[in-house]
Amino acid sequence: MRSMLAVIVGFAAMAIAVIVATVVFMRLLYPQAEPGLLPAPTAAWLAVNFAYSLGAAVLGGWLAAYLAPRAPFAHAVALAVVAVAMALPGILGGGSPGQPNWYPPVMAAVAVGGILLGGKISPRRRKAA
Numbered sequence: 001m002r003s004m005l006a007v008i009v010g011f012a013a014m015a016i017a018v019i020v021a022t023v024v025f026m027r028l029l030y031p032q033a034e035p036g037l038l039p040a041p042t043a044a045w046l047a048v049n050f051a052y053s054l055g056a057a058v059l060g061g062w063l064a065a066y067l068a069p070r071a072p073f074a075h076a077v078a079l080a081v082v083a084v085a086m087a088l089p090g091i092l093g094g095g096s097p098g099q100p101n102w103y104p105p106v107m108a109a110v111a112v113g114g115i116l117l118g119g120k121i122s123p124r125r126r127k128a129a
Helices: 002-029 043-067 072-093 103-121
Strands: none
Touching: 002 043, 002 072, 002 103, 043 072, 043 103, 072 103
């Protein structure tokens, strides 16, 4: 149960971080955009999006490993598998309208790399006192 919870918390942290960052950076990079309408992505948007998504993935992998009852890196790997499973429809379907076709597989690679990095740098569980 704790293993599943570690992966769920890692995933939730990633999702929340990406949602918050997306809202903030959409307002900063597209101040004139109408709410609910997504403008075509610019190079600046894609770069910022990859950067904060990488940070969120590192956080998710770090948390999954940190909260794992044992085998911390294996929990980060499990989270990376979940991320790939979530990305597959976009990869196979070519992404969302307005996105470049290369975006979904590159974003999946960024997520996997970030999650595994986070799992690798996460400290081992604290020893019981």
